[in-house]
Amino acid sequence: MPTNGRLTKRSEFLAARRGRRLNGPYFFVETHVRGDQSPPRVGLTVTKKIGNAVVRNRIRRRLREAIRTAASGFMRDGVDYVIVARRDVLEVDFADLQRELSRRFGRFDPAAGQTPTKRLKSANTPEV
Template sequence: MLPPENRLRRREDFATAMRRGRRAGRPHLVVHLCDQLSAQLRGATYPHPAGETPSPPRAGFVVSKAVGNAVVRNLVQRRLRHLIRPRLNGLPAGSLVVVRALPGAGDAAYDQLARELDAALARLLGGVRP
């Protein structure tokens, strides 16, 4: 389980991350990251004003019915939540991350999801491993 301060809950936060952020796609995952740099590159306002202390990085997950039935979707979401938790420390403060599972994610092994998540985050962070 993610700590409450690291969870994305509001629809607006998900929309901000997916529309204003950068994304990296992998065979089973798409990772969206919205940080101050990506928001400025797109000419958008960053969700946290400059004078305000940025909140810790927050993560959310999108696992649609295309991934599988409820049991499979919950399994994929638990795996992704477990994978993202230690990687949050390597993300910029105040960043928003949305991990979207693609239809094959239900059949993917845990290690494969971990490699794909690491590769996507490394690409979004400019080659720096989280």
């Protein structure tokens, strides 16, 4: 991933969070359509509850390599992608990880609109 193809600012990650969400067994992808035709950008999120720094960095390296080798061809210009990893990324076969990333990126259609996904309310949240 080249430096200009990365998300680095918190505001960019939050913009993708308001976009479309594509769920998968090992990670989910949040997308944001920028509206220009610049190259796609990627941000990776691995939370602390997944493990210590060694584990989180290993997950990020696996995802970066899977994007570089297989999934970058399925990414659309003018779209930001944020991949939020789950711990299962460590145990999955690398070929399966590549296939899953390619499927998630290939399923996204920017022409379908920027409709946010519905977030489920928790059972104990009162309605206002």
